Amino acid sequence: xxxxxxxxxxxxxxxxxxxxxxxxxxxxxxxxxxxxxxxxxxxxxxxxxxxxxxxxxxxxxxxxxxxxxxxxxxxxxxxxxxxxxxxxxxxxxxxxxxxxxxxxxxxxxxxxxxxxxxxxxxxxxxxxxxxxxxxxxxxxxxxxxxxxxxxxxxxxxxxxxxxxxxxxxxxxxxxxxxxxxxxxxxxxxxxxxxxxxxxxxxxxxxxxxxxxxxxxxxxxxxxxxxxxxxxxxxxxxxxxxxxxxxxxxxxxxxxxxxxxxxxxxxxxxxxxxxxxxxxxxxxxxxxxxxxxxxxxxxxxxxxxxxxxxxxxxxxxxxxxxxxxxxxxxxxxxxxxxxxxxxxxxxxxxxxxxxxxxxxxxxxxxxxxxxxxxxxxxxxxxxxxxxxxxxxxxxxxxxxxxxxxxxxxxxxxxxxxxxxxxxxxxxxxxxxxxxxxxxxxxxxxxxxxxxxxxxxxxx
Numbered sequence: 001x002x003x004x005x006x007x008x009x010x011x012x013x014x015x016x017x018x019x020x021x022x023x024x025x026x027x028x029x030x031x032x033x034x035x036x037x038x039x040x041x042x043x044x045x046x047x048x049x050x051x052x053x054x055x056x057x058x059x060x061x062x063x064x065x066x067x068x069x070x071x072x073x074x075x076x077x078x079x080x081x082x083x084x085x086x087x088x089x090x091x092x093x094x095x096x097x098x099x100x101x102x103x104x105x106x107x108x109x110x111x112x113x114x115x116x117x118x119x120x121x122x123x124x125x126x127x128x129x130x131x132x133x134x135x136x137x138x139x140x141x142x143x144x145x146x147x148x149x150x151x152x153x154x155x156x157x158x159x160x161x162x163x164x165x166x167x168x169x170x171x172x173x174x175x176x177x178x179x180x181x182x183x184x185x186x187x188x189x190x191x192x193x194x195x196x197x198x199x200x201x202x203x204x205x206x207x208x209x210x211x212x213x214x215x216x217x218x219x220x221x222x223x224x225x226x227x228x229x230x231x232x233x234x235x236x237x238x239x240x241x242x243x244x245x246x247x248x249x250x251x252x253x254x255x256x257x258x259x260x261x262x263x264x265x266x267x268x269x270x271x272x273x274x275x276x277x278x279x280x281x282x283x284x285x286x287x288x289x290x291x292x293x294x295x296x297x298x299x300x301x302x303x304x305x306x307x308x309x310x311x312x313x314x315x316x317x318x319x320x321x322x323x324x325x326x327x328x329x330x331x332x333x334x335x336x337x338x339x340x341x342x343x344x345x346x347x348x349x350x351x352x353x354x355x356x357x358x359x360x361x362x363x364x365x366x367x368x369x370x371x372x373x374x375x376x377x378x379x380x381x382x383x384x385x386x387x388x389x390x391x392x393x394x395x396x397x398x399x400x401x402x403x404x405x406x407x408x409x410x411x412x413x414x415x416x417x418x419x420x421x422x423x424x425x426x427x428x429x430x431x432x433x434x435x436x437x438x439x440x441x442x443x444x445x446x447x448x449x450x451x452x453x454x455x456x457x458x
Contacts, residue, residue: 045398045457046446047408050438053316055422055429058263058306059234059250063242064209065301067235067294069197072096072184074231078177079103081221082232083291087298090234093182096189097231098167099175103222106166125151130393131266131304163221187234188298192218196301197233204243206283211302235298242273242288242303250283254309261311262288264302267296312422314429315438317405323448324426325415326399327363327373335362335372336388346374349393364402364417364436373402373417377453405438406445411458413451416444 074080078099084090132147156312183189194216196208207213219231242262246254256262260275272286288305297303330346338345339359347355364373376399385394403420406413416438419431432435440445445451 002122012179022435045408045451045455047443048318048321048446050317050440050442050444052314052317052440053427053429054313055310055424056308057310057422057424058308060265060304060306060357061244062211063244063288063305064204065240065242065297065303066196066199066201066204067240068234068237070185070187070234070236071193071197071230072232072234073228074099074225075181076179076227078179079222080219080223080231081163081167082191083167084189086189087295088189089187089295090183091186091190092184095180096183097181098171099179099225100175104167104170104178106163122364125251127266133267136379162213183234183352185234185236187236188295189263190235190298191220191231192216192232192299193230193233194301199244199276201241201287204285206245206285209243209245209285212449214328216301235294238294239289239291240294242290242305244286244288244305244307245306246277246286248284251279251286254286255446260288261308263306263308264297264382265306268301269293269296270308310422312429315440316427316429317418317438317444318427318446319423321405321444321446321448322403322418323405323451324401324403325453326376326401328376328379328396329366329369329398329400330374330385330394330396331387332365332370332372334385334387335360347386347388349386362436363404363415373400375415375453406448406451406453407438408443408445408451408457411456413445413453413455413457415453 007125035295058437072296076099078101080097081104082097083095090096126149128147132144151321169179194214199208217230219225225231254275255277257275259272262273263270271290271293273290274285275289278287298391334346335344336347336357337343338359343355343359344362345359348357348358358378360374362372363375366372374396376396383396385396386392387394402417404415404417408414417434417436418428418438419434421429421431423429432440445457451457
């Protein structure tokens with residue numbers, strides 16, 4: 001009997017129990033794994049901090065001066081000596097030069113009393129030397145002689161007052177054969193000529209502007225001149241013109257320009273000039289007209305300048321951050337505030353008696369057209385709006401694009417409209433202080449094309 005009892009033992013299948021904790025852990029593990037995978041494979045959004053900046057677009061040129069000049073010739077033979085320093089303004093009948101049968105002897109200061117250059121004279125010489133060094137071109141070697149003449153003029157001006165005093169003394173003493181000649185007119189006196197005196201704008205050529213075969217002849221004290229030879233020239237008008245050669249692209253860009261900002265390399269002065277372009281079959285010449293400051297450049301025929309075509313300040317952003325986004329355009333009087341909130345939005349026509357208020361962010365207000373720009377992603381297609389306190393309706397269909405960037409200050413992308421003031425190769429300068437735009441120190445997506453509206457970026 002005992003053996004039969006053993007054979008009656010029955011085996012029951014173990015009941016399978018669901019462990020909720022294991023399932024939750026598995027779901028969390030899968031979620032984390034997918035999140036990490038997406039993070040590792042997703043394109044990272046690089047941030048750019050918006051800062052105030054400026055863009056200065058300028059172009060360097062060497063200009064050719066055209067002005068009203070009058071060459072004065074010697075009235076006799078002899079050795080010439082000048083009263084007025086070069087570049088000074090003289091009046092009619094002011095004594096300018098003397099002629100004598102022989103060289104005049106001027107007392108030189110004793111070696112122990114030789115005066116040093118004043119600070120102003122040192123500065124003048126430094127400016128001339130620095131300008132020559134920065135702009136020297138081997139193909140224009142004549143500039144070396146121009147520099148030499150300029151430095152000589154500075155050095156010679158040191159003894160000009162003493163020379164004038166001695167000339168006055170010789171005249172008072174009735175020195176034999178000494179003849180004095182006054183200025184024929186009012187003007188700025190220059191003791192050099194180059195053959196371009198009396199030139200008219202219509203006669204200016206590309207070769208002239210580019211210094212081809214340019215030669216200037218200077219007249220020095222105590223050198224012999226013959227009757228009829230040029231001894232000085234007078235600049236008789238403060239109005240003058242600077243001619244520059246322009247590339248075709250620049251000439252087209254500036255074709256409608258009437259005024260342009262100019263900086264002079266010589267003394268870093270900035271002014272505004274009248275502007276016009278003269279076109280020929282082979283080249284373009286830009287004429288910049290000035291009505292003052294001629295005396296500063298009276299001794300120059302050529303001036304190095306910069307045309308400042310753009311000079312804007314604002315918020316500086318990279319071009320790569322800028323995108324275009326379409327928006328619904330809606331009349332501004334369709335905006336309202338809903339219920340007990342202060343949120344701005346619109347009334348949606350639901351086909352029922354009561355309209356439904358929907359919050360709507362305004363991305364831009366066009367003051368000229370009275371239209372506001374609303375995000376199309378916030379509305380269903382063919383949504384109809386109702387004007388507050390009326391039965392007028394407006395169907396959402398018309399769209400316009402705005403240029404903007406994605407602001408990521410809050411960790412997700414928000415479109416911000418921009419107004420571009422100017423640009424360089426890599427950056428824009430955009431308007432600051434715009435209620436719908438950017439502010440200093442905002443963070444934006446460096447590559448705007450890699451971001452979507454409301455996308456979480458970090």
